[in-house]
Amino acid sequence: MMCPSCKLENPLSAMMCDCGYRFVPGSEISNGGLTAHAVPLQVDPGSLYLRSIAASVDSIRKMILFWIVASIAAGVVWGLIVVYQGAKQQEIMKTLQDREPERPRR
Numbered sequence: 001m002m003c004p005s006c007k008l009e010n011p012l013s014a015m016m017c018d019c020g021y022r023f024v025p026g027s028e029i030s031n032g033g034l035t036a037h038a039v040p041l042q043v044d045p046g047s048l049y050l051r052s053i054a055a056s057v058d059s060i061r062k063m064i065l066f067w068i069v070a071s072i073a074a075g076v077v078w079g080l081i082v083v084y085q086g087a088k089q090q091e092i093m094k095t096l097q098d099r100e101p102e103r104p105r106r
């Protein structure tokens, strides 16, 4: 790779150029020209943190929305079950009432 400071070609394994330029990101900054490269490295973890907060807020919002939808759906299902069971019970009571007079005959 080429040193951006002195344009000298260095082996890929080289950690540091002869001029003092360090290739490893995040390491000591000895060159003023490196600050431009160093700034995004310093800002990135913060923006990543903010992004993760935004992502978690988004997931919480999705979870709340899911719970609202789920509770509404559960309420609707519960209501249907109650209505269905009520109708079924009435049906059972009706059939029992219909059958009861038949029993003494047999």
Ligand SMILES: [Zn+2]
Residues within 6 Å of the ligand: 003, 004, 005, 006, 007, 008, 017, 018, 019, 020, 021
């Ligand atoms: Zn160099």
